[in-house]
Amino acid sequence: MYQEVADLPFRRIYGLDFEYSGADGEIPTIVCLVIQDLRSGDISRYWQDDLSAMTTPPFETGEDIALVTYFAPAEVQSLLTLSWEVEASIIDLFAEFRCITNGDPRAGKKSLIGALRFFGLDHLAPEDKDAMRDMILSEGPWTEDQREAILDYCQQDVVALGPLLEAIINQNPWTELRLNQALLRGRYTKAVGFMQHNGVPIDLSLLDSLNTNWEAIKTQLITSVDAQYGVYVEGSFNEALFESYLARESIPWPRLDSGRLSLDRNTFSNMSKHYPLVQPLHELRKTLSGLKLNKLAVGYDGRNRTLLSPFAAKTGRNQPSTTKFVFGSAKWIRGLIKPIDGMALAYCDWSSQEIAIAAALSRDELLWDAYESGDPYIAFAIQAGIAPPGATKETHKDIRNRCKSVVLGTNYGMTSYGVAQAAKIHELEAKSLLQKHRETYRTFWAWADNNKDIGLLGLKLETCFGWTIQAKAGDVKANTFLNWPMQAHGAEMMRLACILAVERAIRLCAPIHDALLLEAPISQIDAEVSRLKACMFEASEAVLGDGRACRVDADIVRYPDRYMDEDGQDMWDQIMRLLKQTEGYPTRFSRDTCARSAEPYLYP
Numbered sequence: 001m002y003q004e005v006a007d008l009p010f011r012r013i014y015g016l017d018f019e020y021s022g023a024d025g026e027i028p029t030i031v032c033l034v035i036q037d038l039r040s041g042d043i044s045r046y047w048q049d050d051l052s053a054m055t056t057p058p059f060e061t062g063e064d065i066a067l068v069t070y071f072a073p074a075e076v077q078s079l080l081t082l083s084w085e086v087e088a089s090i091i092d093l094f095a096e097f098r099c100i101t102n103g104d105p106r107a108g109k110k111s112l113i114g115a116l117r118f119f120g121l122d123h124l125a126p127e128d129k130d131a132m133r134d135m136i137l138s139e140g141p142w143t144e145d146q147r148e149a150i151l152d153y154c155q156q157d158v159v160a161l162g163p164l165l166e167a168i169i170n171q172n173p174w175t176e177l178r179l180n181q182a183l184l185r186g187r188y189t190k191a192v193g194f195m196q197h198n199g200v201p202i203d204l205s206l207l208d209s210l211n212t213n214w215e216a217i218k219t220q221l222i223t224s225v226d227a228q229y230g231v232y233v234e235g236s237f238n239e240a241l242f243e244s245y246l247a248r249e250s251i252p253w254p255r256l257d258s259g260r261l262s263l264d265r266n267t268f269s270n271m272s273k274h275y276p277l278v279q280p281l282h283e284l285r286k287t288l289s290g291l292k293l294n295k296l297a298v299g300y301d302g303r304n305r306t307l308l309s310p311f312a313a314k315t316g317r318n319q320p321s322t323t324k325f326v327f328g329s330a331k332w333i334r335g336l337i338k339p340i341d342g343m344a345l346a347y348c349d350w351s352s353q354e355i356a357i358a359a360a361l362s363r364d365e366l367l368w369d370a371y372e373s374g375d376p377y378i379a380f381a382i383q384a385g386i387a388p389p390g391a392t393k394e395t396h397k398d399i400r401n402r403c404k405s406v407v408l409g410t411n412y413g414m415t416s417y418g419v420a421q422a423a424k425i426h427e428l429e430a431k432s433l434l435q436k437h438r439e440t441y442r443t444f445w446a447w448a449d450n451n452k453d454i455g456l457l458g459l460k461l462e463t464c465f466g467w468t469i470q471a472k473a474g475d476v477k478a479n480t481f482l483n484w485p486m487q488a489h490g491a492e493m494m495r496l497a498c499i500l501a502v503e504r505a506i507r508l509c510a511p512i513h514d515a516l517l518l519e520a521p522i523s524q525i526d527a528e529v530s531r532l533k534a535c536m537f538e539a540s541e542a543v544l545g546d547g548r549a550c551r552v553d554a555d556i557v558r559y560p561d562r563y564m565d566e567d568g569q570d571m572w573d574q575i576m577r578l579l580k581q582t583e584g585y586p587t588r589f590s591r592d593t594c595a596r597s598a599e600p601y602l603y604p
Helices: 048-052 072-081 093-101 112-118 129-137 144-159 161-171 176-198 204-226 239-249 265-274 276-289 331-336 353-362 365-372 376-383 397-410 416-423 427-440 442-456 478-503 522-544 566-583
Strands: 012-021 029-037 043-047 065-069 089-092 343-350 508-512 515-521 552-558
Touching: 012 072, 012 129, 012 144, 012 161, 029 048, 029 072, 029 144, 043 048, 043 144, 065 072, 065 093, 065 161, 072 089, 072 176, 089 093, 089 176, 093 112, 093 161, 093 176, 112 161, 129 144, 144 161, 176 478, 176 508, 204 276, 204 566, 265 276, 265 416, 276 331, 276 566, 331 566, 343 353, 343 508, 343 522, 353 365, 353 442, 353 478, 353 522, 365 376, 365 442, 376 397, 376 427, 397 416, 397 427, 416 427, 427 442, 442 478, 478 508, 478 515, 478 522, 515 522, 522 552
Parallel strands: 012 065, 065 089
Antiparallel strands: 012 029, 029 043, 343 515, 343 552, 508 515
């Protein structure tokens, strides 16, 4: 049908799309499936009754078969729901459209309709999409006419895949390398489907109790936390009182051009890191303004499942919902994560990932030595002559803290003013420290400045596995190009680790920026952590090159313990005390608090 598609090196190429229904957090209910052979044009349509009776998929599978989709995680979840084991290559046109248009404001929405419009394929865009989705989500029962309408609607999406694939290939012709990069992204979207299907185990009984008593808890929480600040009036944050508090504590808070205090979430988050005194207030504001416990996507089996939104960020990182994903909201809420009886969880993360990436890709040997030392902040202080040889975190704590602000801030283009605020030092000293960093790591800075110049000239930046960004000056902030290589290669590292883990039958619950959440029986958790660490180590070697790799740390939580983020512990303790006062709920939880949780969904 389409020459570029026909020339792809696969025995069969299928376009496919499922329609499904179900509430957030639940395993989807499959409604129908439409498949098109993209070479012959033949179309097959299957209703849910037909599908539920099948033990194998109604199409050929194998390494020489390609499945073409738009946003593959949804299709993978559907395949898992039907218990179909599918071995095939995946080409996810959502990922490919994001890749070739990343940074281009003309791309508009990243939906299938948006992609079709971008390539002038508007005539293939489905009509009445919202109305049809509403009909599907109603979960039936449907009349015969409605069934046909749903199948027709699903078919419209499928018949658009061939022309869209052809347009994407023509936009950026696929060499063997480009095809392999696309297939690698497809393997990741398959891994995302597995992780979304499995989900994160949640203490459902405690979540229900918090939801029931949340309004009363919030009122008491304001009274409790605000006692040390005095910035709330009748339950509302008062900017004037907060300004007075900052003056009393001599905290130099950022301001808007208008002169008013900058009170957005990012500013509060950054300032709370540099001024721990305001951390409880930051958690309170985030809890009150952004947290909607009833929005957390938790199924009846006690699993938090939501779209992980791969490739949504310019760096290619995931961008899951901040209200539906348990790791997306206030940090105390992560205390709801709890393994079920007999199971354990492990949080495995790369140590100082972005510093390792910056050192390896720029080939700055001094910066790599700093990373390998295990403490890149005190290493910088020694290398720059700020601290004597042999200095440690314990002997030169203040110097290390100042240098930490510089080392972390340089990746984001932090100014001397920002460093001064972060390190609580005079701006002149911050300028001196930034200059020391430039003089110490000259090779890194030459590489970083070159990347920034390339981006600002409207030229393409690209990762080792082909994720790109290309934008005109003004379309993105200049510092985006400074940090993009580190963040984007970190995303590549994460994707490759997920691919390796899922393909080796390691049960992943979720990716969290530079970490992975693993689930396994208690008796197997140590061995599974070792296997996952090996995947993460191997992924970092592939990205960093030259035999270099990132260290991996792991924290294990065994039933009946629960996961807890250190930064959220104080707020968690306060909320648990308030919950106890509200309904007599125990502050320390017994081993049966996870009674409503079900067995985890395992990979086929």
